[in-house]
Amino acid sequence: MSTSAATGKEPVAIVGIGQTKHVAARHDVSIAGLVREAAARALADAELTWADIDAVVIGKAPDFFEGVMMPELYLADALGAVGKPMLRVHTAGSVGGSTALVASNLVAARVHRTVLTLAFEKQSESNAMWGLSLPVPFQQPLLAGAGGFFAPHVRAYMRRTGAPDTVGSLVAYKDRRNALKNPYAHLHEHDITLEKVQASPMLWDPIRYSETCPSSDGACAMILTDRAGAARSPKPPAWLHGGAMRSEPTLFAGKDFVSPQAGKDCAADVYRQAGITDPRREIDAVEMYVPFSWYEPMWLENLGFAEEGEGWKLTEAGVTELDGDLPVNPSGGVLSTNPIGASGMIRFAEAALQVRGQAGEHQVPDARRAMGHAYGGGAQFFAMWLVGAEQPTS
Amino acid sequence: MARYAREVAVVAFAQSDHLRRTDELSEVEMVMPVLHQVLAATGLKAGEIGFTCSGSSDYLAGRAFSFTMTLDGVGAWPPISESHVEMDGAWALYEAWVKIQTGEADTALVYSYGKSSPGSVRDVLTRQLDPYYVAPLWPDSVALAALQAQALIDAGETDETGLAAIGARSRASAGANPHAQLSGAVAQGPYQVAPLRTGDCPPIGDGAAAVILAAGDVARRLCERPAWITGIDHRIEAHSLGLRDLTDSPSTRIAAEHAGVFEAPVDTAELHAPFSSQEVVLRKALGLGGDVAVNPSGGALAANPMMAAGLIRIGEAAARIHRGESDRAVAHATSGPCLQQNLVAVLEGDRA
Numbered sequence: 001m002s003t004s005a006a007t008g009k010e011p012v013a014i015v016g017i018g019q020t021k022h023v024a025a026r027h028d029v030s031i032a033g034l035v036r037e038a039a040a041r042a043l044a045d046a047e048l049t050w051a052d053i054d055a056v057v058i059g060k061a062p063d064f065f066e067g068v069m070m071p072e073l074y075l076a077d078a079l080g081a082v083g084k085p086m087l088r089v090h091t092a093g094s095v096g097g098s099t100a101l102v103a104s105n106l107v108a109a110r111v112h113r114t115v116l117t118l119a120f121e122k123q124s125e126s127n128a129m130w131g132l133s134l135p136v137p138f139q140q141p142l143l144a145g146a147g148g149f150f151a152p153h154v155r156a157y158m159r160r161t162g163a164p165d166t167v168g169s170l171v172a173y174k175d176r177r178n179a180l181k182n183p184y185a186h187l188h189e190h191d192i193t194l195e196k197v198q199a200s201p202m203l204w205d206p207i208r209y210s211e212t213c214p215s216s217d218g219a220c221a222m223i224l225t226d227r228a229g230a231a232r233s234p235k236p237p238a239w240l241h242g243g244a245m246r247s248e249p250t251l252f253a254g255k256d257f258v259s260p261q262a263g264k265d266c267a268a269d270v271y272r273q274a275g276i277t278d279p280r281r282e283i284d285a286v287e288m289y290v291p292f293s294w295y296e297p298m299w300l301e302n303l304g305f306a307e308e309g310e311g312w313k314l315t316e317a318g319v320t321e322l323d324g325d326l327p328v329n330p331s332g333g334v335l336s337t338n339p340i341g342a343s344g345m346i347r348f349a350e351a352a353l354q355v356r357g358q359a360g361e362h363q364v365p366d367a368r369r370a371m372g373h374a375y376g377g378g379a380q381f382f383a384m385w386l387v388g389a390e391q392p393t394s
Numbered sequence: 395m396a397r398y399a400r401e402v403a404v405v406a407f408a409q410s411d412h413l414r415r416t417d418e419l420s421e422v423e424m425v426m427p428v429l430h431q432v433l434a435a436t437g438l439k440a441g442e443i444g445f446t447c448s449g450s451s452d453y454l455a456g457r458a459f460s461f462t463m464t465l466d467g468v469g470a471w472p473p474i475s476e477s478h479v480e481m482d483g484a485w486a487l488y489e490a491w492v493k494i495q496t497g498e499a500d501t502a503l504v505y506s507y508g509k510s511s512p513g514s515v516r517d518v519l520t521r522q523l524d525p526y527y528v529a530p531l532w533p534d535s536v537a538l539a540a541l542q543a544q545a546l547i548d549a550g551e552t553d554e555t556g557l558a559a560i561g562a563r564s565r566a567s568a569g570a571n572p573h574a575q576l577s578g579a580v581a582q583g584p585y586q587v588a589p590l591r592t593g594d595c596p597p598i599g600d601g602a603a604a605v606i607l608a609a610g611d612v613a614r615r616l617c618e619r620p621a622w623i624t625g626i627d628h629r630i631e632a633h634s635l636g637l638r639d640l641t642d643s644p645s646t647r648i649a650a651e652h653a654g655v656f657e658a659p660v661d662t663a664e665l666h667a668p669f670s671s672q673e674v675v676l677r678k679a680l681g682l683g684g685d686v687a688v689n690p691s692g693g694a695l696a697a698n699p700m701m702a703a704g705l706i707r708i709g710e711a712a713a714r715i716h717r718g719e720s721d722r723a724v725a726h727a728t729s730g731p732c733l734q735q736n737l738v739a740v741l742e743g744d745r746a
Binding site for chain 2: 009030062063070071081083084085087090091102105106108125131132245249261266377381
């Protein structure tokens with residue numbers, strides 16, 4: 001079945017962005033208090049009020065992370081959703097990205113004009129490692145959290161490409177330094193050095209402690225609106241140029257865990273929508289989902305920024321540094337901030353901040369087009385968007 | 395038809411037999427037959443579907459990311475455009491309907507499923523209440539529904555005899571539904587939580603459902619009499635029961651207004667009312683008269699597979715239109731304690 005559009009879509013603008021200062025434990029707020037903080041900041045950024053919002057789309061990772069079943073029911077009041085439509089998206093680790101895309105579709109389809117989308121995780125309420133490790137009969141156990149699942153795939157990447165084992169620590173060192181420029185980032189390691197990353201304990205060989213993401217409490221919110229809403233925006237909006245989701249099965253003999261086909265297809269769809277033919281040259285900044293440092297070179301290849309086997313060379317050459325040719329995770333990335341369900345939306349929001357010129361100290365100069373990327377499950381769910389400073393022409 | 399950019403219809407519907415327990419089936423095994431049935435009904439293959447969306451709950455499955463396993467059953471290879479809501483499948487259908495409205499897809503596969511049998515669903519559902527102030531008290535779903543039922547009786551809107559009649563009518567109607575879990579003459583039984591008796595409460599069971607949506611001429615090609623979704627909307631209310639008038643459902647009424655329910659008479663209503671008392675509330679909110687066939691399938695009092703029961707209401711309403719038994723139907727789905735969140739859809743068949 002073709003996906004030809006019968007009617008033109010409404011252009012979608014991001015006019016408000018808000019996030020919390022991400023920390024290991026927000027003991028001072030409830031879950032409701034946490035999400036409200038991010039939502040209120042997004043509304044303030046857009047200079048809108050709760051009454052301007054037509055619908056709420058909320059996402060987070062598994063309910064077991066906080067121990068609340070379908071928490072959006074309890075959060076309806078805190079998010080000003082009473083009397084409005086409220087949708088709850090859950091697509092594993094990619095959920096923050098897919099939540100934003102579901103919200104953008106409401107505007108693109110002209111079902112609603114202005115939508116609040118928000119994603120959160122308050123991991124201190126529970127234990128994410130155990131939340132992921134509930135035993136189920138006849139199914140593959142995941143008893144060592146996500147790192148145990150992904151480490152063998154990193155090994156496969158190293159073997160396949162011949163990447164030297166120094167690349168992972170370069171990524172971690174870069175992202176943790178970038179995080180120092182981001183006031184909302186969880187980890188602010190002022191005394192970080194490359195040697196410290198390399199000397200950190202080995203957790204899941206070849207992944208070291210300092211090459212893994214932290215466990216964070218945090219929320220991220222965005223206000224998405226149509227052309228009329230964008231015209232009223234007090235600050236420059238970011239415009240959605242392309243967005244897509246792709247999924248593939250968790251386990252089957254033909255799956256390439258190093259470079260999943262769903263990731264390639266998802267990126268190709270986004271580039272087609274945005275008219276991108278050479279992502280390396282045409283995209284100015286990338287926020288990609290890198291929970292373990294080695295996923296930067298892996299995703300550089302998967303997303304088409306480097307030829308197969310060449311991703312690590314971009315990292316090693318400094319191309320992905322904040323002042324490099326293709327800055328990757330100028331915000332500090334998932335390696336510095338990981339409220340799991342929100343992590344994808346933070347990537348999307350940081351991409352939008354870049355093209356709005358609102359990224360502060362970690363702003364990439366003259367960023368006109370930026371990409372946000374999220375993945376989840378057994379590297380099987382992908383969500384991506386590409387945003388630009390200009391309204392799309394087609 | 396001018397309400398939205400594109401005409402979208404339900405073109406196929408399938409559901410499992412709903413059973414008290416399905417120990418011998420995994421969720422994947424429960425879902426796969428209904429997926430195969432809706433695909434066979436349209437002649438489409440999984441790879442030809444433009445968008446896929448599902449609804450389920452990790453808390454029923456007892457594990458995180460439970461939906462990843464059922465996705466494997468869909469056959470998502472080559473990779474597909476796909477999403478999931480941690481909600482009843484009726485909201486997955488809504489997301490899919492929005493996707494088709496954007497023009498990015500012409501067809502969508504929607505499915506949902508839930509197994510309540512492995513645990514105590516009354517206890518499990520307490521975990522969806524306010525986690526700081528209410529959930530620690532473990533007020534179960536039947537007790538909360540009983541509060542609502544008593545409020546209705548106190549307001550003079552119904553009485554225990556009236557409630558019993560709703561249960562009896564539902565199970566009698568379910569006699570014609572081969573998938574129903576309870577049908578025929580079911581005893582009203584003892585009080586579960588007064589004023590609700592066993593007959594006022596839904597059976598606990600396992601089940602799955604699937605629907606295929608299609609736009610415009612694709613729908614006409616795939617289905618002899620498509621069930622056009624001429625309106626669909628959903629609304630949520632405050633969570634705290636103390637902030638709501640439990641004898642009313644303003645969210646259902648607002649959703650119905652936006653979906654266009656009141657613009658013309660309906661002949662059928664499939665209401666997701668797990669408790670007999672909730673049908674009283676919904677009938678009032680939707681302005682349904684005595685001439686409307688309410689829950690001809692038997693409704694949730696005959697089979698209430700968590701996370702699928704709302705999608706089944708849309709499917710049952712659509713199936714009546716497919717069969718020529720209805721021209722304009724309203725379908726309703728609910729979520730949360732005491733009808734907190736409600737979805738309303740209007741489905742119409744082309745007139746001869």
